[in-house]
Amino acid sequence: MAHEKNDGLNNDVAVSPSQQNETVFPSRLKRKLKMVPPSLGKLRPTVGQCCMKCTPGSLHGKLGQKSIPSFHNLLSIDNTHARYQGWLVRRISCLLFVSGCKVSSRPSGNRLERIGQSNRVKEVVAVERQAPEGRGVRELTNRLSPYLPLINTSIVPSLVRFVGWLMLKVFASVFDNIQVDLNQLAPLQRASQEGSLLLYVHVRQSLVDCALVPLVLFCHKLAVPYAVCPLQCSSYSLRAILQRVGVLLLPPSLQTEEDAERDSLFSPVMTSLVDELLHEGQPISVGLSAETGRGGQWLAHIAQLLKRGSVTDVTLVPVGISYDRVLDTRTQVGLGVIFQCLWSLIWRKRVGSVRVHFAQPFSLKEMCEGGRWSADEWLPLQDLLLPIILGDRTKSASGQRRMSWLLPSSHRTPDLRELTHLERDLSVAVIRHLAFSLSSCAALMSTSLMSTLLLHRHRKGVKASLLCQDLAWLTTEVLFRNKDVGFQGSLAEIAHHSLSLLAPHLIIAAAPSRKDPFIMARVSPAASVHLSRYAQIVTHTFILEAVGACAVSAMLCEVVSSGVSARVRGGVPDEEEVKGDLEFDVVLCQSELTDRALQLCLLLPPGFQPPCQSSQSFAMDAVDRLVHCGILVIEETPRDVPTCDFWKREGLLTWTTGEDSGHSDSDCEEQEACSYKISQPSQCPEMLFFLCSMLAGHLRALCWTTAALDLLHVPLPEAEFVARIHSHLCDTANKKKQHYESCTKESARTAVRTLIDLGVISEHPQEGGAVSLHVAPRFQLPENRQKLTHFISQYVYN
Structure with missing residues (x-):
């Protein structure tokens, strides 16, 4: 394992490599961990089945x-x-x-x-x-x-x-x-x-x-x-x-x-x-x-x-x-x-x-x-989100984000010029479907699960015994989601194996006086990027829960910043003012929560959502997943009369003759929109923050990229533009001394591409297949950039 003498955790600890196994997992701890085995049975999930809708x-x-x-x-x-x-x-x-x-x-x-x-x-x-x-x-x-x-x-x-x-x-x-x-x-x-x-x-x-x-x-x-x-x-x-x-x-x-x-x-x-x-x-x-x-x-x-x-x-x-x-x-x-x-x-x-x-x-x-490869009409991202960002529209439009850049542009690859608009969308749909299938069929390794826990759940460090229990819990959650894992054995062996591979990026403090060693990820660019790379496949597994959690976080932030009562129905706060600390009794409207999730899923990179599923359905599934995992509970609406009397009063249980063609027992009125409450409000829901953190790196890179637009006043070649954005992301992370996973080259390229689709950055083809980028005139205004930053930052968990 990797240990530091001056890491601020244990100043007098130095462990030789031969003592690593016994230091991190001493005998008394191993006996304890045997009682918490991961749920790995002989029957593993069936992974890699092709799409039920498309094929x-x-x-x-x-x-x-x-x-x-x-x-x-x-x-x-x-x-x-x-x-x-x-x-x-x-x-x-x-x-x-x-x-x-x-x-x-x-x-x-x-x-x-x-x-x-x-x-x-x-x-x-x-x-x-x-x-x-x-x-x-x-x-x-x-x-x-x-x-x-x-x-x-x-x-x-x-x-x-x-x-x-x-x-x-x-x-x-x-x-x-x-x-x-x-x-x-x-x-x-x-x-x-x-x-x-x-x-x-x-x-x-x-x-x-x-x-x-x-x-x-x-x-x-x-x-x-x-x-x-x-x-x-x-x-x-x-x-x-x-x-x-x-x-x-x-x-x-x-x-x-x-x-x-x-x-x-x-x-x-x-x-x-x-x-x-x-x-x-x-x-x-x-x-x-x-x-x-x-x-x-x-x-x-x-x-x-x-x-x-x-x-x-x-x-x-x-x-x-x-x-x-x-x-x-x-x-x-x-x-x-x-x-x-x-x-x-x-x-x-x-x-x-x-x-x-x-x-x-x-x-x-x-x-x-x-013809089943798309469930919605494919529209430019700026048509879907830009009116909402600038305040011209309050509800999301129906459609999916067009990602034509997944194929090389026609001026770069002349052989693709013969593709029609529909054929290009079909090819992009095949690429997106395969990207989603590849992430779905890949097994999750122990290093990926351990990286996720240390980066998103225990960023400030954790004891070894608690880390192993969380590893067993996360393994069980992964298997419940029909994802396979690429390891087996006792919990102590699995944890030690993953920690030994991640050792150069970890700090492990151990001493004879401590029953449990203390483990945390190094606060450095190399460590954060390395752990984030392995944790990405876990984010794919929990993407529905992560999108729903970020939507809940955005609504809670709006409630807190509004300065009014925390009890909200249908997105309209009560007139009662808040006095003292905020009472954590929030009721979230289903339609508003689904709309927030829908707006967020349009900002996701490719591979997280299959193109054959509509964005509206994806957002609704994200909210339902939070109910299934116990973060949200459906609020029961009190009624003056029993439910059976209500159905009888509405005439839904009335017998009719077969000759009455104007009425059917299957006819029903539009279902009432339900509301949700956060479970266990007295305790800060750790699971909610854990899920929000999974998407924080991507969203934070978008926010920092938006802030960097002030520094780019002239058109630049695409490679130089992305390089400057990447340099700004690194400078911002170094200044904050944290969140280094948001300053990778991949994060810079993904953020620039998203802003191009949003119409924030304009691209102009040049001779030889090159492309120059510059800030669109509309977003050269500070107030529009501020609106964009506010829209993205509402989903970022801090």
């Missing part, structure tokens, strides 16, 4: 999965996996296992000729070169020469086996285990036997993801997919090896994925290459960024191929990958970097476990043609 045919079809998981450790390879027995077999069991895995040879053939003859590639080359007809073939070949290694990417069985054996050895020295549910692989085997075109989609976390998905499929006798990897490899020999095991790299002339989007030929070549791979029946693996949607352009291209009839159907397979600790990797590597990383990994302590979940496959054709 009901896939949900109830023959691609269904079993409900009882059977986990297999990918790294546990012994002589039972080989066909022979003996001492030597036990020593080379991994090599024998890999040699027995079947891999079909898939050469590129005349793929270059077919891609060169595609219309999309010929049109781009004709526009760029303006070559005469006699020199067209030669000019086309010269123009495609930088993409020749990319086009000729193939799969060589002997090289795949060698790389697979090497990766198993490397991962065995890095991870404790890699768990895979065998029952989730059965639908993939059936789909592969039926000749379905499989597209595996995973969330981008590190470059390890690109290796894990093909490795798992290879070890379980499934076809190795071609992996789209946005990696720039500087070594020619390493690039040649990767391109012989099916890795689609960036061309040597393009350094980043942003450069690839601006290149006029990269997108047509990649689209034609994906088309050729699908026609060959090859599976493909793609990484998707849930925050920016990067990688989703290939989903849009595949949807276009489906519409044109180039392919009959594509089966999408979301893959949820969960780490105890995510390995930080680079986007540009060479042989020297590879050897340096391998050397450090071999001599470094293992970084915990990995859980890989293959969600239920579903049909992209069914999703696109069904």
